[in-house]
Amino acid sequence: MRRLAPGERPPQFVLFSFDGVGVSPNWDLFLRTAERSNARFTALMTGLYFLTDDARRQYRGPGHRPGEAAIGFGGTKAEVVQQIHYLNRTWFGGHELGTHYVGHFCRGDRYPGERWSTRDWNHELDQFFALMQNWRRNTGILHGPDLAFPRTVVKGGRTQCLEGAPGTLFPALMAHGMTWDSSQPAEVTGLAWPKKVRGIWEFAIPYAYSPPLKRAQTALDFNFWVSVNGAKNIPGDAIRLRRIVKETYHYMYDRAYAGNRAPLVIANHFNEWNGNAFNPATADFMADVCGRAETLCITHVDLVAWLELQDPAVLGALSRAPLSAVDGRR
Template sequence: MLRSYRVLASSLALLGCVNAAFADPPKPQTVSPAKPKQVVLISFDAARDISQWERSRALAKRTGAHFTYFLSCVFLLSPETRQDYAGPGKAAGKSNVGFGASKQDVAERLEQVRLAAAEGHDIGSHACGHFDGKDWSKADWLTEFASVRRIFENAYAIKSISPEPPGWRDFARHAVTGFRAPYLSTDKPLYEALPEAGFQYDASGVSNEPELPPTRNGITHFALPLIPEGPKAKPVVAMDYNLYVRHSGGIEKPAMADEFTERAYQAFHAAFDTEYNGKRMPLELGFHFTLMNDGAYWNALERFAGEVCVKADVECISFRDYVARQRAGQAQASVGG
């Protein structure tokens, strides 16, 4: 009887080994793919006031961010040299945003441009006289772009500012690769003119939400997204001027600056959190050098950037750098595929 139990036990053990041999191999542990870094694109239009140049550059140094400055080239001309610019269909010396205040003012702005570029920031074009080009022809846009490049390249010579930094003209010929239209006002001829004028990207669009910028006809197209804002989470274009109009009807209300700062900060952070915890689409935020509502929107920006740009999985980079990475990736895929 004992022998029978031993035979049965041996048989069961053998059966277990056979079953183990033919069992499904253990499944490898699934690992979720790593998320890409969250990209934040912060830009400034017009880029006039010297104090705001200095303030933004200081913010970048604190946070490791790189910004894009869309410069209006009339700010490289003083009242004495304003005749050097004539917008399409406009008399010489006309501008919707004025000119530089003086030769010294222009010299200081040129130095800020030089310093910002040396620190890795992106210098883009905001055209020259801040005119609405929605009805311009392709020839009109090319004329405006030619004025931008001529004034930028010859800025020191036009105002007899010396010494001109070594390499300035070469820098001026090649540095400006991006454009944002005044008033975000565009037309079909603009997009025909941009590649001919040597631009690589345009940041004049508006989108319903953050999205991947497409590239068409050699131009990468960025768009300021609509983001929820305020007690009712109503969508607003992610730009300080649009918040200014939303909050105070475009009229200064300095007594409410703290409230507006908090609302703007909350809107920026909510939009960021949606992408950071979701698909991680690039988030674009736009500003001006004008301190609307007693600087509410710059105060919100500094608080926001100070919290998010320092994160290990966040990059606050310029449009130029985003385009360069995108195109390098496409080139690598093309070579490897």
């Protein structure tokens, strides 16, 4: 890792991240694919999965009763131990562990994240770290491996449903020693360099041109699903969805590589939505690009370290370069 010289082109960074990371064959898929392609990714942990269903009352989300959550908890003791095993495999594989928070309270809930104050976000993060640190005590689990990494490795994350404004969320991140976020939808069409906002590096979810859709698209797996068939479970549509996602990612990569070299933010879930339409496309893209020249598939915390190392004038020049993947021509 070194400083760029003025006018030197940076590597093409690609940031893969996965929201929630519950145990799934897709977790194995990405661990294998990353190892084969020299890629590293960021796994965003859900605090609920550190609790058995029986221990659910150990969590109390902002404005909610103990044991309430919008998604499921960690299941049985055996399932929580399996979750710990996968988290350890991910850590030992050289990947980053971040947070996807806990309760997954989104718009439509009586008190969703979009309404939370800084005090609420502080409470949610306090809960996340307590659940992570005290998972054995909370669940009574005495067997299986310990968690292989401390809470201090968690330096960023993505909120549920991309909710939470910088003015309320980022002070809570700072208070917990965190350095990055990837919860904000992009403010512009096209691929741009990340910015530091209120002391936090923001890796926005891209809104970029998709050739198969012939328009700009939020580059998040669930949003692709909504755009293509209204998020209806139509497994027969899986092949078409895979093609759309993969072609869009490749277009984003090609345009950024030839253009401003803005880091690609590839946000995904392990969920098998619509016949598992999205994970194979993302894994194929990882395998296709991560071994290419001048391309680095790294973690968010690594890119933060690289950004902090650079001359601010050099970063300023990169941020002023024309955006990539704005339309079908550039």
